Amino acid sequence: MRARTFTETSRRAQIVTAAIEVIAEVGYAKASFSRIATHAGLSSTGMISYHFAGKDDLLAACVAEIERVTGSFMEPYLEGADGHVAQLRAYVESNVALVGEHPAAVRALIDIVRNGAATSPGVSGRPAVFEEHFRAGQEAGVFRPFDVRAVTIALTSGLDAVVATAAADPPGPAELARLGRELADLYVRATTSEGESA
Amino acid sequence: MRARTFTETSRRAQIVTAAIEVIAEVGYAKASFSRIATHAGLSSTGMISYHFAGKDDLLAACVAEIERVTGSFMEPYLEGADGHVAQLRAYVESNVALVGEHPAAVRALIDIVRNGAATSPGVSGRPAVFEEHFRAGQEAGVFRPFDVRAVTIALTSGLDAVVATAAADPPGPAELARLGRELADLYVRATTSEGESA
Amino acid sequence: MRARTFTETSRRAQIVTAAIEVIAEVGYAKASFSRIATHAGLSSTGMISYHFAGKDDLLAACVAEIERVTGSFMEPYLEGADGHVAQLRAYVESNVALVGEHPAAVRALIDIVRNGAATSPGVSGRPAVFEEHFRAGQEAGVFRPFDVRAVTIALTSGLDAVVATAAADPPGPAELARLGRELADLYVRATTSEGESA
Amino acid sequence: MRARTFTETSRRAQIVTAAIEVIAEVGYAKASFSRIATHAGLSSTGMISYHFAGKDDLLAACVAEIERVTGSFMEPYLEGADGHVAQLRAYVESNVALVGEHPAAVRALIDIVRNGAATSPGVSGRPAVFEEHFRAGQEAGVFRPFDVRAVTIALTSGLDAVVATAAADPPGPAELARLGRELADLYVRATTSEGESA
DNA sequence: AATGAATGAGGATTCATTCAT
DNA sequence: TATGAATGAATCCTCATTCAT
DSSP states (O other): OOOOHHHHHHHHHHHHHHHHHHHHHGGGGOOHHHHHHHTTSSTHHHHHHHHOOOOOHHHHHHHHHHHHHHHHHHHHHHHHHOHHHHHHHHHHHHHHHHHHHHHHHHHHHHHOOOOOOOOOHHHHHHHHHHHHHHHHHTTTTTOOOOOOHHHHHHHHHHHHHHHHHHHHSOOHHHHHHHHHHHHHHHHHHHHSSSSSSO | OOOOOOOHHHHHHHHHHHHHHHHHOOOOGGHHHHHHHHHHHHOOOHHHHHHHHHHHHHHHHHHHHHHHHHHHHHHHHHHHHHHHHHHHHHHHHHHHHHHHHOHHHHHHHHHHTTTOOOOHHHHHHHHHHHHHHHHHHHHTTTTOOOHHHHHHHHHHHHHHHHHHHHSSSSHHHHHHHHHHHHHHHHHHHSSSSSSSOO | OOOOHHHHHHHHHHHHHHHOOOOHHHOOGGOHHHHHHHHTSSSOOOHHHHHHSSHHHHHHHHHHHHHHHHHHHHHHHHHHHHHHHHHHHHHHHHHHHHHHOOOOHHHHHHHHHTTTTOOHHHHHHHHHHHHHHHHHHHHTSSSOOOOOHHHHHHHHHHHHHHHHHHHOOOOOOOHHHHHHHHHHHHHHHHSSSSSOOO | OOOOHHHHHHHHHHHHHHHHHHHHHHHHHGOOOHHHHHTTSSSSSSHHHSEEEEEEEHHHHHHHHHHHHHHHHHHHHTOOOOOOHHHHEEEEEEHHHHHOOOOHHHHHHHHHTTTTOOOHHHHHHHHHHHHHHHHHHHHHHHSSSOHHHHHHHHHHHHHHHHHHHHSSSSSOOOHHHHHHHHHHHHHHHHHHHSOOOO
C-alpha cells in the first residue's frame, strides 16, 4: 500500500466527481469511461485507467465519496435523535432532505445500488444496520414484532425509490421536508403497534 | 397485421422465454442478443433479429409475456378480495406468492422496471392504478389521509424489492405465504388509521 | 432453356415492377431484397430468390423492362426524324419527354447506369450506337470532326444528369418540352460546325 | 477545437489516403471500414472509428483532402486564364489533366458526388459557381442565351463522366491534353454563338 | 409453384484496457 | 505523472441466399 501524492489524490477526486455526475445523468449502465473523461475535461480514457485499477475500482471510489458526503450530512440528524422511533424518523427525513443538497450523489448511489454494483461495506452494510436497529427496538418494546429482514428490504427500497424520484427533479426544501415527514409517518405507523409513542 | 404461422409463434415464444431467463440471470443491461441466442440454443443472433424488429420489440414481447403470466396468476386473488384493504392485501400476497411459480419472470420484470425500459401500459400504468386505489379508499374512509403519490412509490418499490430478493432464491410455498402476509400486514398498518377494519 | 409458365412470368413482372420503383425511390445501393419484397407485397425475400438467380439477374430483368418501356416510347420519335441532326434532336427531346411518362423507370435506370451495375446489351450498347451515329454524321459532313468516343461520353452523361434531375421532381409537359429543346440546341451546336443545317 | 498531435494527423492522413483509394477501386457503396482498414494495413476497424467520428466524418475528410489536392492543381490554370471563355476552357482542360496526376482522387470524388454523399461547400457549391460564371458571361455578351441551370448540369456531369472514364485507365499526358482540348472545344462551341471570340 | 425459416457473413460503432513514450 | 494511440471483443442490425416442406 503506497502513499498517494497530492496530485494523484486531486486527480482521483476530479475523476470521481465527474463519474458521479455522469452516473446521475445517464445512469450506471451508460456511464462509460469516455463519457466520464469528456465530462471531466480529460482528453483520453487512458487517464482514468491509469488512476483506477478498473471500472470496479472507480465505482468503489464513487461509492466511498458519496457515502462520505451523505454520511456527514445525515450524521447530525441521527445524533440529535433520541430513541428508536426518533432515529428511524431522523434517518428517513434526513435522507429525503439530502436530495436538496446533493441530488447527483443521491441519484448516482441509488442507481449503483439498483444495479447491484456496489461492494462497499457502507452500502452492503445498510441492511444490517437497519435490521439491528429494528431488532433492538423490538426488544425494547418500541417496534411491534415483524420479520426484520423482509421489512428492512421493503422500507429501505421504498425510501430509495422515493428519494430517487425526488432527486430526478428536486423540489424546494419545504416540499422535501413535508415529503420526509410523510414517509417517516408511514414507516413509523408500519413498524409500531399503535401510532407513535417512544 | 399479418397472421403468424405456428412455427414463427413457437420460435418467438422460445426466444422470449430464453430472453426472460437471461434477463433474470444477468440483468437487463447485460442481456445481449448473443447471450440470449446461446441460451436459446440458437446459432446466431441474426435469428433473433429475424423474428423481432429490434431489441425494443423483443423487450416488449418479454414484458407482454410476463404480464400475461403474472396477470393470470394474480387475477383470481384480486377478484376474490372484497374491500379496499382486502384488495391491497390480495395484491401484495399474490405478488409474493407469484415468486414460487414464476421466479424468472418476476426477477426479469422487476429488473426491466428498474431500468425504466418498459413502455407497456401494464407496467407504466401500475402506479396510476395504485394511486387510484388509495384515493378511492381514502374517500371511503378506509385509508387514512396521506400523500398518495409518495406512498405509492414507496410501497410498490418496497414490494418489488422484497419480491426480487425472494425470487433470487425462492423459498417454499409456506414461507412465501408467511412473507406475503408479513408484508401485507406492514402495508395495511402503514395505510390505515388503526390496525385493520374494513 | 425451359419455357416459363404464365404464373412465373407474371410473378417476375410483379417483382421487377416493384424493384424498379424501389430503386427509383431509395437508390440502387439501398434497394435490398427485403425492401423490394415489402414493396411488392410479398411476405418473404425467398420468393425473389426463387424467381431470380441472384441480385444480378433481377437487375438485368429490371434493365430489360425499363429498356422495353423507354424504347417503345422513344422509337416513334426517332423514326419520325430525318437526318443525323434531327435524329440527335429527337433522341434528346424524347428522352427528356420520357420523364413525364415514366419517371420511376428513368430514375432507376440512371441510378443503375451510374453504379455501373448494368451489363445489358441495351445499356452497354448505347455508347456504341451514339458513336456510330456521330461517325456516320461526320462522314456525311453533317457533324464537325471531333473525338467521337469522348463526346459520346460527355453528351450521354450530361443528358442522363439533366433527365435525372428532372425525374427527381417531374415538371409539366410544357416545361419538359422546353428543357428538351434547350438541351437539343446545346448538343447540336456542340457537334455541328455552324448552327444547324441538315 | 482541440489541437491534433503529429501522430494523429499522420494516422488520419494514412486512413484518408487508403479510403480514397478504396473508393476509387470498389466504389463508394462498397467502401466499408474493414476494406479500408485492410487496405491501410490496419488490424481492426475500431482504429478508424477511433480517429473519425463516423463514416460521414471520414467521408468529409476524404472530400476535403481531394479538394485540397485538386484545388492546388487546378488553381494556377484558372488564374492564368483571362476572360469567361478562357476560364471555361481552363477549367475543363485542367480538370482533365488532373487525371494524370491524381487518378484515384478524381475517381473517388466523382463517385462520391454521384452518390450524393458529399456535403462539403466545395462540392455542393460547384453548380452555383458554374451558373454564376455562365450568367456573368451571358451579360457580358460572351455566352449566348441559354438555360443556365440545365446547361450547367449537362456540362458538369458530362465533364465528370469523361474524367471518370479517363481516370479508370489513365492515358499519357499528351493524350490527356488532347482530350481536354477536345472537350473544351465542345463546351465552348455549345455555349457561345459562333466559334470563339473573347 | 411457393414460402416461411434459418443462416452466417458483414455492416458501423462503442467499450475497457494496455502500452510506449 | 500523464497521455495519446492502439486494440480487439462485443454491441445490434441488415443482407442475400439456401433449404425443407
